[in-house]
Amino acid sequence: MTNLRQVIAVGFDGSAPSELAASWAFDYAVRNDADVVLVHAVGILEHMAHEAVAEQFSGAVHDLATGVGFDESRLRWNVDNGDACSVLLRAIDVPIAATLLVVGSRGQGAHAGHLLGSTSLQLAERSTVPLVIVPAAS
Amino acid sequence: MTKLVMNAPVDDAGHEEAGHPERPDRLTAAVSGVNDLHLDDDLSFVAPYMAKRAELARVHEGSYLDELGTFCYEGGGNIDPDTYATYDSWSIAQYAAGAGIAVIDQLRQSDDAIGFIAARPPGHHALRDRAMGFCLLNNVAVAAAALTAQGERVAIVDWDVHHGNGTQAIFWNDPRVLYVSTHQWPLYPGSGGAREVGGVDALGQTVNIPLPPGATGDVLRRGFDDIAAPIMDEFDPTWVLVSAGFDGHRADPIADLALSSGDFALLATSVASFAPTSRLALFLEGGYDLDALRHSVAATLSILLGRDYQPEASTSGGDGADLIKRTQSERDSALQLAYDVKAAESDS
Numbered sequence: 001m002t003n004l005r006q007v008i009a010v011g012f013d014g015s016a017p018s019e020l021a022a023s024w025a026f027d028y029a030v031r032n033d034a035d036v037v038l039v040h041a042v043g044i045l046e047h048m049a050h051e052a053v054a055e056q057f058s059g060a061v062h063d064l065a066t067g068v069g070f071d072e073s074r075l076r077w078n079v080d081n082g083d084a085c086s087v088l089l090r091a092i093d094v095p096i097a098a099t100l101l102v103v104g105s106r107g108q109g110a111h112a113g114h115l116l117g118s119t120s121l122q123l124a125e126r127s128t129v130p131l132v133i134v135p136a137a138s
Numbered sequence: 139m140t141k142l143v144m145n146a147p148v149d150d151a152g153h154e155e156a157g158h159p160e161r162p163d164r165l166t167a168a169v170s171g172v173n174d175l176h177l178d179d180d181l182s183f184v185a186p187y188m189a190k191r192a193e194l195a196r197v198h199e200g201s202y203l204d205e206l207g208t209f210c211y212e213g214g215g216n217i218d219p220d221t222y223a224t225y226d227s228w229s230i231a232q233y234a235a236g237a238g239i240a241v242i243d244q245l246r247q248s249d250d251a252i253g254f255i256a257a258r259p260p261g262h263h264a265l266r267d268r269a270m271g272f273c274l275l276n277n278v279a280v281a282a283a284a285l286t287a288q289g290e291r292v293a294i295v296d297w298d299v300h301h302g303n304g305t306q307a308i309f310w311n312d313p314r315v316l317y318v319s320t321h322q323w324p325l326y327p328g329s330g331g332a333r334e335v336g337g338v339d340a341l342g343q344t345v346n347i348p349l350p351p352g353a354t355g356d357v358l359r360r361g362f363d364d365i366a367a368p369i370m371d372e373f374d375p376t377w378v379l380v381s382a383g384f385d386g387h388r389a390d391p392i393a394d395l396a397l398s399s400g401d402f403a404l405l406a407t408s409v410a411s412f413a414p415t416s417r418l419a420l421f422l423e424g425g426y427d428l429d430a431l432r433h434s435v436a437a438t439l440s441i442l443l444g445r446d447y448q449p450e451a452s453t454s455g456g457d458g459a460d461l462i463k464r465t466q467s468e469r470d471s472a473l474q475l476a477y478d479v480k481a482a483e484s485d486s
Contacts, residue, residue, distance in 0.1 A: 013219075043220040044271055044300070044326045044392055045159075082328035083218055083270045086303075090328070116209045116217055122268065 006034035009091040009098035011084055014057050017104025021134040025102045026070035037096055040079045041087040053079045085122040092129055102132045139180055140443045141251040143244045145237035146183040150258055152226025159426040160272040167428040168256045171435030175445055184244045189236035189280055196283035197276055197308050202267040217269045231259055231274040238281030245416045252442050253419030260423040262302030262381045271327060278381050278421045279308045285377050286314040293375035295409045298383020298423040299393040301330025306344055311337030316373045318366045320358055322395050323348030332465040333472035341476050345369055351394035354456030355401030361462050362408055370412045378413035384425030384434035392426055399437035400452035406438045
């Protein structure tokens with residue numbers, strides 16, 4: 001039997017835009033009976049153990065999840081090597097099999113006001129599943 | 139005696155970000171490695187050459203080139219958490235991309251020489267439409283595309299510790315180019331699995347040899363000799379270009395292979411055996427420990443030039459020897475599946 005449960009993959013790097021994206025995804029998941037996978041891209045310069053990522057952000061993520069009543073047992077982390085765009089696109093494939101991608105309007109290190117390096121725009125061109133770009137808070 | 143052809147240095151001081159490991163000192167270290175060989179009259183330089191728009195456009199989208207140029211002109215900044223550009227980066231990157239073309243032109247006129255392109259920023263992560271992984275323009279790809287445009291058959295061997303995802307993607311479906319990569323896995327950029335074997339028009343012409351952290355030179359050489367060498371032999375390249383990253387050295391701060399400068403030298407001899415005379419050029423990619431970079435450049439060029447400067451012995455006994463057979467097996471099965479799919483599609 002096919003599992004029709006939605007899996008929402010959220011780009012998360014600890015930045016304020018990524019927290020907004022996660023918060024939107026948790027809220028959407030509660031209303032749509034979906035699982036959430038927080039996807040963290042490890043770049044060349046991020047020389048940290050993958051396991052440490054979830055630990056580093058666990059407090060902030062806990063607050064975001066519980067703030068909208070999301071059951072954290074349905075939360076997973078995927079920490080993967082690569083640039084944010086490639087790592088999120090890989091989340092569409094098994095084993096994650098994301099049915100929806102969610103990103104903030106700007107991630108860490110990106111240059112505000114310029115198209116170059118925009119993960120959200122790159123994903124908009126390449127994603128084969130629906131993509132939600134959560135705008136920055138005004 | 140084999141001679142060395144290099145690109146004359148350009149002022150690259152303007153492409154720098156405080157604290158970033160991809161910095162001008164790297165080039166100084168690489169050139170010091172060349173100077174350690176005291177080549178005198180056996181070393182020649184070609185004049186700086188800025189790649190033309192048409193040469194870049196063979197491997198990069200025009201819109202990306204416009205965007206990158208504009209971004210730099212406006213002062214630059216961070217393109218992603220790894221990659222930066224400054225006001226000067228656009229011109230410096232165009233010189234880096236043109237250096238290979240200039241060195242190759244000189245090699246064509248040489249009786250017995252090899253080329254070394256000491257330029258930065260590095261290039262092998264740069265995609266057709268995207269900068270990433272410290273890379274803005276794909277230097278080796280620009281040179282390879284210039285060669286294929288002249289009817290040449292080009293093998294690119296990439297021994298940087300990171301998989302050259304940009305180069306692989308650019309030539310994924312190009313039967314004129316064989317791409318071989320040895321790299322640490324898992325590691326950035328996350329691509330480079332053994333099952334990635336090339337597009338439908340170039341099946342088998344992408345060869346990935348992932349190595350585990352801690353792998354030593356014997357494993358590296360076994361991977362190349364067992365998996366890549368027969369394919370190189372069959373491909374019979376008219377040119378061999380090397381993405382020569384030296385960040386697989388055990389002293390490098392951003393990766394975990396256990397190679398020495400002597401390992402790069404030994405691998406270089408295997409790679410060079412597939413290049414016709416004066417048809418081998420090495421492009422500097424990564425390498426972020428300055429002493430390791432200097433020694434590795436010196437050791438690699440020394441052995442290719444028939445000199446005897448080897449500051450470090452080769453290594454052995456590290457992890458991964460058992461994985462080479464598995465890599466071969468995974469590659470074979472992926473290739474068989476791809477051929478089956480191709481045959482089924484042509485039948486339908």
